[in-house]
Amino acid sequence: xxxxxxxxxxxxxxxxxxxxxxxxxxxxxxxxxxxxxxxxxxxxxxxxxxxxxxxxxxxxxxxxxxxxxxxxxxxxxxxxxxxxxxxxxxxxxxxxxxxxxxxxxxxxxxxxxxxxxxxxxxxxxxxxxxxxxxxxxxxxxxxxxxxxxxxxxxxxxxxxxxxxxxxxxxxxxxxxx
Amino acid sequence: xxxxxxxxxxxxxxxxxxxxxxxxxxxxxxxxxxxxxxxxxxxxxxxxxxxxxxxxxxxxxxxxxxxxxxxxxxxxxxxxxxxxxxxxxxxxxxxxxxxxxxxxxxxxxxxxxxxxxxxxxxxxxxxxxxxxxxxxxxxxxxxxxxxxxxxxxxxxxxxxxxxxxxxxxxxxxxxxx
DNA sequence: ATCCCATGTGTACGAGGGTACACATCGTGT
DNA sequence: ACACGATGTGTACCCTCGTACACATGGGAT
Numbered sequence: 001x002x003x004x005x006x007x008x009x010x011x012x013x014x015x016x017x018x019x020x021x022x023x024x025x026x027x028x029x030x031x032x033x034x035x036x037x038x039x040x041x042x043x044x045x046x047x048x049x050x051x052x053x054x055x056x057x058x059x060x061x062x063x064x065x066x067x068x069x070x071x072x073x074x075x076x077x078x079x080x081x082x083x084x085x086x087x088x089x090x091x092x093x094x095x096x097x098x099x100x101x102x103x104x105x106x107x108x109x110x111x112x113x114x115x116x117x118x119x120x121x122x123x124x125x126x127x128x129x130x131x132x133x134x135x136x137x138x139x140x141x142x143x144x145x146x147x148x149x150x151x152x153x154x155x156x157x158x159x160x161x162x163x164x165x166x167x168x169x170x171x172x173x174x175x176x177x
Numbered sequence: 178x179x180x181x182x183x184x185x186x187x188x189x190x191x192x193x194x195x196x197x198x199x200x201x202x203x204x205x206x207x208x209x210x211x212x213x214x215x216x217x218x219x220x221x222x223x224x225x226x227x228x229x230x231x232x233x234x235x236x237x238x239x240x241x242x243x244x245x246x247x248x249x250x251x252x253x254x255x256x257x258x259x260x261x262x263x264x265x266x267x268x269x270x271x272x273x274x275x276x277x278x279x280x281x282x283x284x285x286x287x288x289x290x291x292x293x294x295x296x297x298x299x300x301x302x303x304x305x306x307x308x309x310x311x312x313x314x315x316x317x318x319x320x321x322x323x324x325x326x327x328x329x330x331x332x333x334x335x336x337x338x339x340x341x342x343x344x345x346x347x348x349x350x351x352x353x354x
Numbered sequence: 355a356t357c358c359c360a361t362g363t364g365t366a367c368g369a370g371g372g373t374a375c376a377c378a379t380c381g382t383g384t
Numbered sequence: 385a386c387a388c389g390a391t392g393t394g395t396a397c398c399c400t401c402g403t404a405c406a407c408a409t410g411g412g413a414t
Contacts, residue, residue, distance in 0.1 A: 009361090009362090025291045027291070030400075030401060030402085031401080031402070031403095032400075032401070032402095040362085040363095041362075041363050041364070042363085042364080042365090043362070043363055043364070043365090043405095044361085044362060044363075046402080046403075046404090047360095047361070047362070047363095048361090050403095051402095052402090103290060103291065106290060107290060107291060109335065110287050110290065110331075110335070112335040112336075113280060113283060113284060113287065113334055113335060114202045114204070114280065114284060116337070119335060119336055119337040120337075122335040122336050123335075123336035123337065123338070126332055126335075126336055140344070140347075140348075143332075143344075144325070144348040144351070146328070146332075147325055147328030147329045147331070147332055147348070148321070148324055148325045148328055149328070150327070150328035150331050150332070151323070151324030151325055151326070151327035151328035151329075151331070152324045152328075154287075154324070154327050154328070154331070155303055155320075155323075155324055155327070157290055158286065158287070158289040158290060158296060158299040158300075158303075159289075159296055159299050159300035159303055160293070160296040160297075160300065161300070167317070167320075170317075171317075171321040171324070171352065174321070174351055174352050174354070175348065175351050175352065177351070186391090186392085207370080207371060207372085208371080208372070208373090209370075209371070209372095217392085217393095218392075218393050218394070219393085219394080219395090220375095220392070220393055220394065220395090221391085221392060221393075223372080223373075223374090224390095224391070224392070224393095225391090227373095228372095229372090
């Protein structure tokens with residue numbers, strides 16, 4: 001039974017947790033489901049992550065890093081272009097893809113509402129994203145743009161409506177002084 | 178044991194469900210916890226609400242009605258005043274009160290992300306709120322204002338930060354053409 | 355070479371949950 | 385007056401979960 005000597009078992013558990021949340025939501029997250037998804041015994045998950053919150057923290061942090069990378073690519077540093085249009089397009093690409101991915105990241109993000117342990121990670125995320133936007137505008141406007149993007153995403157995801165990129169562009173443009 | 182003849186048992190179950198979610202979150206919602214909170218036998222909850230989603234739908238709908246009433250009071254129909262300031266103040270009062278109440282309503286609202294059954298109710302809510310705001314501005318702006326308010330609330334609640342009413346007022350004002 | 359400890363494995367227990375179902379009771383239409 | 389259906393009650397089954405614990409194993413410090 002020598003599955004011994006698994007250097008990045010921790011990483012694989014995090015990946016498995018992300019897949020589980022993507023498929024069944026946080027409600028489907030348990031030590032057992034993660035263990036099954038990662039093909040490791042139950043005891044291994046409880047060893048590396050004593051509580052499910054620890055797993056969520058790790059998963060949220062990784063999801064943040066992924067999204068920050070994507071956003072950085074979509075936001076060229078030179079401010080020659082139209083920032084509102086760039087952001088609206090980035091949102092469109094994000095929401096236009098697999099709904100699973102968006103749901104996954106938002107669900108982990110929103111989980112911070114009831115779990116104080118996740119709040120510092122959520123705060124990191126908004127700070128990092130704001131810093132990214134602040135390359136193209138002032139910090140206060142950056143925060144407002146982020147808030148509006150969050151709100152637009154929420155409305156689309158929660159009501160089951162469709163994303164209107166032109167509407168988003170106009171609204172975002174109004175926030176830029 | 179004649180607890181028979183309970184005309185508004187359904188209503189009492191909904192109230193109990195709201196109290197349970199307020200105290201322990203959706204994670205703590207179960208037929209049994211609601212039954213205990215409402216002081217009725219287990220079978221009664223499963224009779225009136227076959228699934229927990231039905232309970233959540235009813236609870237979310239009631240929470241919406243409560244909040245819509247409050248918002249209507251805070252938004253006088255005459256447009257003599259400053260709309261952005263009114264909204265920022267309403268947000269402040271809402272976020273300044275018991276964190277429990279805000280968390281409760283937001284948690285039910287956000288639950289629609291993963292539960293399609295809740296999405297029509299969430300959509301109703303945004304439409305009703307937008308109609309309220311549309312008394313003071315155009316429909317497109319009303320939607321944008323709502324989205325920004327959602328985003329600002331989220332950032333406060335998820336990151337554990339504090340609410341800055343002046344910042345909110347400025348950002349909201351920019352959205353009004 | 356040896357020892358210690360981080361890591362990995364298997365299993366068991368008690369708590370709590372959804373669901374089903376048989377039975378009790380009352381209101382109401384006929 | 386009566387029967388039937390809506391509503392209420394109690395209980396039992398089976399599942400999943402978190403947790404704890406005893407044991408195995410191999411790497412690296414000494």
